[in-house]
Amino acid sequence: MKKYILDFTIVKFKVVVKSIIKEDYRINQIIEWIYTKKAATFDEFTNISKELREELKKRFTLRSLKIVKKEQSIIDGTIRYTFQTIDKKYFFAVFLPANGKNSVCISSQIGCPVSCAFCLSGKVKLTRNLTKGEILEQILQIENDIKERISGVLFMGMGEPTINLNNITLVLTSLLSNKEFGIGKRHITLSSVGNVPAIKKLADDNFGIRLALSLHAVNEKQRKKLIPNNFGFSIEDILNAGRYYLKKTKSRLTIEYILVNGINDSPADAHKLARLIRNHELLNPNVWVNLIPFNPIDGVDLQAPKEASIQKFKNILKLNVIIVNIRQAKGADISAACGQLGY
């Protein structure tokens, strides 16, 4: 069976191809074609002999995903991609154009075991983790489709990335390496609903990427309702892990807070959130709150917040000297916005 090249680290790939290629410079040329020049087929490796290309074709495959559906928003140009894996599973990634900066929101699992009440991905039973190659290939396929380079990556698609931490660690190494994707650490954001040990591990590994803590609630009862399988860590543990991350990496920490009408969007909730931030020493220019107005989803019995509640919530945080941003829904007309990635 052919091996999927993108699943290898560069170190492993060098070992594996040594049996057919002796010269190091030749191996480096191949690596350049894969990661820097982003060739989608072996025939594009024009400085490699035809015989060697045929040999590579016999042993390896460069792509394993197929784009089976592509929908583009007429409102903001967002593109929602449906990918099919080799074992005929389906998942999503979203291209987000914004002010000349191309970002992608990518998936880390097929399905998601966290089952957030406000998210369609959480309604899809977890089938498996995506491999290192499958995670990276989402970016390569989208670049190839839009004919432009991607400069920002959000791990906010289907799945909780920290459950797939081994592969995510390999992916981050590849994204940050100048010999591979060469994307700046400040342009990569990973979200987690609060897997405390994994957040600490990411802090200790010190990739320096941005962390988005999906808090979404100010008390445990509220949180359990919105995030049923939330790893069992308390809000206190999660905010402490966030502070640890901030101290170790000096990167930006965003606290993600979905506003759901009548559940967590009252002025009292906003004051409580401000207190939690202050009491956990997170009143810091590198800590932002992202307010995400809930995007209604068919079959989900939750309502979008009223505009007045959103503004009030925001103003209370601002009065408490907290940097706050209201996240605009992208691609809402093609179900590509936050929480809408499902079948």
Ligand code: SF4
């Ligand atoms: S919001 Fe994230 S963690 Fe929650 S169900 Fe959706 S994909 Fe999973």
